Amino acid sequence: xxxxxxxxxxxxxxxxxxxxxxxxxxxxxxxxxxxxxxxxxxxxxxxxxxxxxxxxxxxxxxxxxxxxxxxxxxxxxxxxxxxxxxxxxxxxxxxxxxxxxxxxxxxxxxxxxxxxxxxxxxxxxxxxxxxxxxxxxxxx
Amino acid sequence: xxxxxxxxxxxxxxxxxxxxxxxxxxxxxxxxxxxxxxxxxxxxxxxxxxxxxxxxxxxxxxxxxxxxxxxxxxxxxxxxxxxxxxxxxxxxxxxxxxxxxxxxxxxxxxxxxxxxxxxxxxxxxxxxxxxxxxxxxxxx
DNA sequence: CTTGAAGCTATAGCTGCTACAGGTATTCAA
DNA sequence: TTGAATACCTGTAGCAGCTATAGCTTCAAG
Numbered sequence: 023x024x025x026x027x028x029x030x031x032x033x034x035x036x037x038x039x040x041x042x043x044x045x046x047x048x049x050x051x052x053x054x055x056x057x058x059x060x061x062x063x064x065x066x067x068x069x070x071x072x073x074x075x076x077x078x079x080x081x082x083x084x085x086x087x088x089x090x091x092x093x094x095x096x097x098x099x100x101x102x103x104x105x106x107x108x109x110x111x112x113x114x115x116x117x118x119x120x121x122x123x124x125x126x127x128x129x130x131x132x133x134x135x136x137x138x139x140x141x142x143x144x145x146x147x148x149x150x151x152x153x154x155x156x157x158x159x160x161x162x
Numbered sequence: 163x164x165x166x167x168x169x170x171x172x173x174x175x176x177x178x179x180x181x182x183x184x185x186x187x188x189x190x191x192x193x194x195x196x197x198x199x200x201x202x203x204x205x206x207x208x209x210x211x212x213x214x215x216x217x218x219x220x221x222x223x224x225x226x227x228x229x230x231x232x233x234x235x236x237x238x239x240x241x242x243x244x245x246x247x248x249x250x251x252x253x254x255x256x257x258x259x260x261x262x263x264x265x266x267x268x269x270x271x272x273x274x275x276x277x278x279x280x281x282x283x284x285x286x287x288x289x290x291x292x293x294x295x296x297x298x299x300x301x302x
Numbered sequence: 303c304t305t306g307a308a309g310c311t312a313t314a315g316c317t318g319c320t321a322c323a324g325g326t327a328t329t330c331a332a
Numbered sequence: 333t334t335g336a337a338t339a340c341c342t343g344t345a346g347c348a349g350c351t352a353t354a355g356c357t358t359c360a361a362g
C-alpha cells in the first residue's frame with residue numbers, strides 16, 4: 023500500500039494534483055487507513071503513471087479518459103487509440119506552425135528596433151499599427 | 163464617440179472582452195451616455211488596437227501593461243521595450259522547441275502502431291511505460 | 303510519548319476570456 | 333409617436349488543469 027506522498031514522489035506530481043484527479047474521477051477512489059488517509063495499490067500507481075505520461079505529451083484530460091477506457095479492453099482494435107493520438111499530433115503541429123509565424127513577426131520587430139527613444143521604437147510603432155505587420159497574422 | 167459595439171467590430175473582439183479589460187484596468191473607464199452606456203474616444207480605440215495586436219502576438223496581459231506604460235513616455239530609451247519583446251520571443255522559441263520534441267515522440271508512437279489489437283498497441287504500451295520513450299521528454 | 307512531517311477537507315485563485323440571466327437603452331421603420 | 337428589434341447594462345459563473353492557502357488530524361521515528 024502506498025500513501026499519496028509515495029505516489030507523488032513516484033510520478034513527480036503533487037499530492038494536490040492526485041486528489042484533484044480523484045475529484046474529477048480520473049483516478050478511482052482508493053482505500054483509506056483507519057485514520058482516513060488514502061492508501062493506494064499498484065494498479066493506482068500504474069494508472070497515475072499512464073496519466074502523467076500522457077499529460078506530459080500534452081494530451082488533454084478528456085483524451086486521457088478516452089485512452090484509458092480504450093486501453094481497458096485488450097482485444098479491441100486499436101484504431102480508436104490511433105485516432106486520438108493522430109488528432110493530438112495534428113493539433114500540436116498546428117500550434118507549432120502558428121507559433122513559428124508569430125516568432126517570425128517578433129523577430130522582425132526586434133530586428134528593426136534600432137535602440138533609440140521610445141518615440142521612434144519600431145516595436146511600439148508596429149504594435150500601434152497592425153498594417154506594419156508583414157506576416158499577415160490574424161488579429162482575432 | 164463610439165459605442166462598445168463599434169469598438170468590438172473594429173478590433174474583432176467581443177464587447178465582453180472590452181468590459182473585461184476595463185475591469186482589470188487595462189482599458190480606462192470611458193464616459194457614459196445619459197442612459198449609462200459606454201462612450202469611447204479615438205484614444206480608447208487606439209489603445210484597444212494596441213492591446214489586441216499585442217495579444218495576437220501572444221504577449222501576456224502583464225507584458226502589455228508594461229509595453230503600454232513604456233510607450234507613454236516618447237523620450238524614454240526603448241531598451242526596456244526591447245527587453246519585453248525579447249523575453250517573449252525567447253519564451254515562444256522555448257515553447258516551439260518543447261512542442262517539437264513532443265511531436266517527434268508522438269510521431270514515433272503513431273508510426274510504431276501496427277494497427278492490431280489494443281493489447282499489442284504500441285501507443286498504449288508507451289504511455290504505460292515511460293522507459294519506452296526515446297526523446298527524453300520530462301514527465302513533470 | 304512526543305514531535306514534526308505528512309495527510310485531511312474545503313475553498314479560492316491563477317490566465318484570458320466567454321456565457322449566461324434578467325433587466326434597460328437606443329435606434330429605426332411604420 | 334409608437335413599437336419592435338437590437339444593443340447594452342450588471343453580476344455571476346464557467347472553461348482547463350492545476351496550485352495554494354487555512355485550519356485541522358494522523359502517522360512514523362526516536
